[in-house]
Each structure stands twice: as C-alpha cells, then as structure tokens.
Amino acid sequence: xxxxxxxxxxxxxxxxxxxxxxxxxxxxxxxxxxxxxxxxxxxxxxxxxxxxxxxxxxxxxxxxxxxxxxxxxxxxxxxxxxxxxxxxxxxxxxxxxxxxxxxxxxxxxxxxxxxxxxxxxxxxxxxxxxxxxxxxxxxxxxxxxxxxxxxxxxxxxxxxxxxxxxxxxxxxxxxxxxxxxxxxxxxxxxxxxxxxxxxxxxxxxxxxxxxxxxxxxxxxxxxxxxxxxxxxxxxxxxxxxxxxxxxxxxxxxxxxxxxxxxxxxxxxxxxxxxxxxxxxxxxxxxxxxxxxxxx
Numbered sequence: 115x116x117x118x119x120x121x122x123x124x125x126x127x128x129x130x131x132x133x134x135x136x137x138x139x140x141x142x143x144x145x146x147x148x149x150x151x152x153x154x155x156x157x158x159x160x161x162x163x164x165x166x167x168x169x170x171x172x173x174x175x176x177x178x179x180x181x182x183x184x185x186x187x188x189x190x191x192x193x194x195x196x197x198x199x200x201x202x203x204x205x206x207x208x209x210x211x212x213x214x215x216x217x218x219x220x221x222x223x224x225x226x227x228x229x230x231x232x233x234x235x236x237x238x239x240x241x242x243x244x245x246x247x248x249x250x251x252x253x254x255x256x257x258x259x260x261x262x263x264x265x266x267x268x269x270x271x272x273x274x275x276x277x278x279x280x281x282x283x284x285x286x287x288x289x290x291x292x293x294x295x296x297x298x299x300x301x302x303x304x305x306x307x308x309x310x311x312x313x314x315x316x317x318x319x320x321x322x323x324x325x326x327x328x329x330x331x332x333x334x335x336x337x338x339x340x341x342x343x344x345x346x347x348x349x350x351x352x353x354x355x356x357x358x359x360x361x362x363x364x365x366x367x368x369x370x371x372x373x374x375x376x377x378x379x380x381x382x383x384x385x386x387x388x389x390x391x392x393x394x395x396x397x398x399x400x401x402x403x404x405x406x407x408x409x
Contacts (some may be wrong), residue, residue, distance in 0.1 A: 115354060115370045115408060116392060122404035123164040129401045130154045134381055135238075136395040136402050138162070139182040139189055140388040144210070146191055147395065147402050148177030157191070157212060162386065164404075170212025175201040178253055179238030179288070179382060183207075185245075190215060196235040196253050203233050205249055218249075218267055226257055228269050233257065238288045238382070246270070248297055248312075250286035258283035260299055262315065271315035278304050281317045288332040288382060293339045294360050300330040300344070307333060307344070309363050319363030324353055332382045337390045341369065345380035345394065352380060352394065352405075372405065 131151030138145055144167070147158040155169035156177055175197025183190050191208045195201055200222040207216035218231055225232030234255030240248045245265030251257045259274035260283070274283045284303035291297055296318060297310040306322035307330055325346070332345040335357060342355045352372040358364050374380060379398030385391070390407040 116372055116405040117408055119164075119391070119404040119406050121164060123160050123166060123402070125166050126401055128158055128160075128166045128169070131156075132397045132400055133395045133402050134177055134397055135180040136382065136384050136393045137180040137182045137191065138384045138386045138391075138393060139184065139210075140386045141184045142189060142210075144182075145393060145402070146180055146182060148174070148180045148193060149400075150176050157193070157208075159210075162389070162391070168211070170208075172212055173201050173206065173214050175199050178236070181239050181241055183241040183245075185243070192239045192241060192247075194233075194236040194239055194249070196237075203235065203255075205233065205236050205239055205247075216267075218263075224255055228272070231267070231269075237286060240289045240291060242291065248289050248291070250283075250289045250299055252285075253287065254285055258286060260286055260289065260297065260310065260315075262297075262312070273310065273315045273317070280320070281308065281310075283308070288330070288334075290333045290335060292335055292357065298333045298342065300333045302329040302331060305329040307342075307366070321355075321363070321366035324355060324366040324368050331380065334383050334385045334392075336385060337387045343383055343385065343392055345383050347379045347381055347397075350374040350376060350378045350380065350398075352383070352392070375399070 131149035131154035135148040143162040156174035179194040204219035219233040224234040235252035237253040247263040258276040262270040287302040288300040305325040309318040328346040328348040330344045344353045354370040356367040377398040392405040
C-alpha cells in the first residue's frame with residue numbers, strides 16, 4: 115500500500131536532535147518537524163518535496179505532539195510541550211514562522227486544574243476546522259484524560275482517569291477525529307484504542323485485538339478515512355487498520371503493515387490529506403520518513 119520516498123528530505127543532515135513529531139500542512143505543501151536536544155532548533159520546516167525551508171526555536175522546550183490548523187484566514191501550528199522548565203506543561207499556538215500566539219496551560223507548572231487550565235505532560239492535540247480542540251493529557255504525568263475545549267479555550271467536556279476500565283487511560287498518547295464525529299485515542303499503555311463521541315464525550319468502543327505485541331503510539335486516518343495508521347514504537351511497525359463506517363466500532367482488523375528497520379522507533383505520524391503521503395517521526399533513527407501510496 116505504501117513505498118518509502120527515499121529522496122525525502124533532500125538534506126537529512128538538518129535532523130540534529132530526536133525527532134518526536136511531525137505535522138503536515140497539506141494546503142500549503144509544508145511539513146513541520148518537532149525535535150528535541152541541546153542547542154538544536156526545536157521546529158524544522160520542509161516543503162512536501164523535501165527541501166529544508168527554515169527552523170525556529172523560540173519558547174519551545176520539549177515538543178511532544180504537533181498539529182497544523184488551517185482556516186480561511188490563515189494557518190497556525192499547535193505544539194504540546196512536555197518540558198519541565200519555564201515553558202513546559204503547555205499547549206502552544208504559533209504562526210507558521212514561529213511567532214507565539216497563544217499558550218494554554220500554566221507554563222512551568224504541572225497540574226490537573228481546569229480553572230486555571232493546567233496540564234501535566236500533554237501528549238498531543240487535534241484541532242477541528244471550527245477551532246474546537248482535543249488534547250490528550252498526558253505522556254506519563256499525573257493526568258490520564260481527554261479534554262475538549264471550545265474555540266475560546268473553555269472546557270466542553272473532559273473524560274478519563276488513570277486505569278484500565280472503560281474510558282480510563284494509561285498514557286493517552288495520540289488523538290484524532292474521523293469523518294463521522296468520533297474521537298480516536300491511542301491508549302498506549304493499556305494497549306488499545308478507545309473511541310468517543312465528539313459532541314458528548316460518550317464512550318463508543320475500543321480496539322485491543324491488534325495490539326498484543328505493542329500498544330498504539332499514534333492514530334491518524336488516511337485521506338479517504340478508510341484506514342487508520344498506527345505507529346508501534348517498540349516493534350518498529352506501522353499498522354494499517356480498516357476504519358469502521360458509521361455505526362458499530364467492532365474490533366480492529368489489520369489489513370497491512372509496514373515493518374521498519376530495527377531501532378527506528380516510530381513515535382508519531384501524520385498524513386497529507388491531499389496526497390495521501392504518510393510522514394513518520396522516528397526517535398530511534400532520529401529522522402522523519404515519508405511513505406507515499408502505491409497508485
């Protein structure tokens with residue numbers, strides 16, 4: 115179903131840290147990469163053809179998740195920051211050139227409060243076209259929750275506590291939406307994906323049958339919403355699962371997988387919703403790789 119684009123990027127030497135996350139701006143043909151390390155630029159920007167464009171660093175400490183939000187008036191880049199310094203435990207919005215526009219959370223302070231809003235190692239964010247926001251919080255901190263915020267950053271609903279029961283999480287690591295009003299969460303250490311109603315937050319089902327070997331690290335749909343692409347870091351694999359249409363979630367069916375090299379450690383992925391290309395941020399190989407659909 116996919117083949118590696120060995121020519122992407124043109125200059126891999128720009129990957130100078132651990133590449134934790136990747137986000138595609140399919141409207142403008144841009145790819146944003148979040149990386150960690152001492153004295154490295156934290157965000158790298160490439161063209162979809164693989165040319166390095168620029169980098170920025172301001173107020174980003176330890177990027178974990180990254181998401182591009184496009185509207186009729188412009189685009190912005192949201193980053194979850196799990197750092198422990200003065201910028202950490204936040205979800206931040208930047209302009210495409212790296213100007214800080216918005217900070218959610220209490221910088222430098224981990225917590226569980228909703229007023230004022232606090233996070234503890236927020237793992238990933240997904241923003242709808244309407245501006246409504248979904249955050250999975252967090253990546254191993256005190257919180258194990260899925261939070262929906264309005265476009266003016268007020269809580270709409272909140273679900274999840276630490277545990278293995280229905281609607282509980284052990285490291286909710288990635289979040290995405292399908293075309294049918296459902297929120298999909300990679301419940302990493304419970305080795306399952308859980309699904310919720312985007313309007314009410316009601317639990318709709320879970321998938322665990324595909325994850326006996328390793329939990330899901332990422333959730334992203336293909337451009338046609340027919341498949342879900344899941345990174346499994348510890349077994350260096352991308353699992354491609356059949357996405358259910360409207361109605362019952364059922365259980366997962368793996369239709370294909372892409373086996374990566376040993377120690378690649380795929381962490382998070384994103385999909386170009388125009389071309390269908392899949393970008394994989396690999397913290398072991400310290401690179402982002404691009405996989406293109408076989409026509």
